[in-house]
Amino acid sequence: MGFKMGIVGLPNVGKSTLFNALTKTAAAQAANFPFCTIEPNVGEVAVPDARLDRLAEIAGSRQIIPTRMTFVDIAGLVKGAAQGEGLGNQFLANIRETDAIAHVLRCFEDGDVTHVEGRVDPVADAETIETELMLADLESIEKRLQNIIRKVRGGDKEAVQQQRLLEAAKAALEEGRPARTVAVDDDDMRAWKMLQLLTTKPVLYVCNVSEEEAATGNAHSAKVAEMAAAQGNSHVVISARIEEEISQLDDEEAAMFLDEMGLTEAGLDRLIRAGYELLHLETYFTVGPKEARAWTIKTGTSAPKAAGVIHGDFEKGFIRAETIAYDDFVSLGGEQPAKDAGKMRAEGKGYIVKDGDVLHFLFNT
C-alpha cells in the first residue's frame, strides 16, 4: 500500500530543497524563484529504524530492507489558489491524493531569497495556505452535494450518509474551521475518509530555519510550535539547506557534520518519524539469514491484514503468525533462543500486531 505525505507550502519556501534531501537526489529543481516546481515530484524514502539494524546483526541477515514512505513535492500554493490563482486547482488535486501534509513554513531570514509576500511570517503563511485548502474543500463539497441530489431524493442510503457528512464539513468550513474539527462517529469514519477533504488530512508543520539555527530554532519556529500545539498538529524544526548538504555525505562524514552543528540526528530522520507518528503507523519485522525487513502497518492492524502487506496470498490463506516481541528477540539473542525460552507465541486471526513484533507467517496456498 504505502503511505504518502504531500509537501505543501507557499512558493519558494524550500519544499523542493527538502524533497531532494529526503530522496537524496536532485530530482526536483530547487531555485530561488517562485513557482519553480510545476509537475509534482514523487520519491520513496527509507524510514530510519535502528531496531532493524540490531535485528539484522543478531540474525546475521545478508540484506537490510527498511520500510518506505512516499513524499510528493507539490507546487507552491498562493492566495486565490482555490479560484485557480497561481498554478491553481491542479495542485490541490495532487494534495487530495496524499495521506498527510508536511506543510513547509519559511522561518529563515535571507534577503536574497524572495518571499512571495515580502516578509517572513510563518503563522500568517500557514493561515494563507489553510484558507486556500478550506476554500478548495468548500468548492468540492458544493459540487458533490449537487452531484448526489438525485440519489438522495431516491433514498440511496450511501448518498444520504454522504450528504449528512458533507453538510457537517460545510458548516465547519463556513465558520472558518478546517474539516478535521468535525466530530465523526466510528460508523461514519469510512465514508468520511472517502470524501478526501484536504483539511481533514493531518498536518506536520516543517519550520525551515537558517543553517545557524538548525539546532536551536528561532523566534519564528517558536511561534509555529505554539500554533501547532493549539491546533493539535505537530511540528519539526529543520534547515532544508543543511539537510541537503548532509544528504550528499556518506554516513561517517554526516555524523561528524551533525556533531559540528550541535545536532544529534539528521532533521530528516526526525521528520520522517514525525510523519510516521502523525499517520499512526507502526512497524513489524521479518527476520532471517537472507534479509531483515521492516513493514508498515496502521496501529491496530490484525495479523492477517499485516500479512497482507507482504502479499495478498498471505492474508487469504493465513493460518497463524509466529510472534516474538522485539525486546525478547534482542535480549535473548535471536529466534532460536527466544523459542527455547518460550517467548515465541503462535498468534491467530484475532491477534493485533504490536509495534516491533518479529513475525513469521504460516499460510495455505
Ligand SMILES: Nc1ncnc2c1ncn2[C@@H]1O[C@H](COP(=O)(O)OP(=O)(O)OP(=O)(O)O)[C@@H](O)[C@H]1O
Ligand atoms: N533553510 C534555508 N535557508 C536559506 N535558504 C534556503 C533554505 N531552504 C531553502 N532555501 C533556498 O530557498 C530557495 C527556494 O527553495 P526551493 O526551490 O526548494 O523552494 P520551493 O518551495 O520548492 O519553491 P517552488 O514553490 O517555487 O517550487 C532556494 O534558493 C533554496 O536554496
Ligand SMILES: [Mg+2]
Ligand atoms: Mg519547488
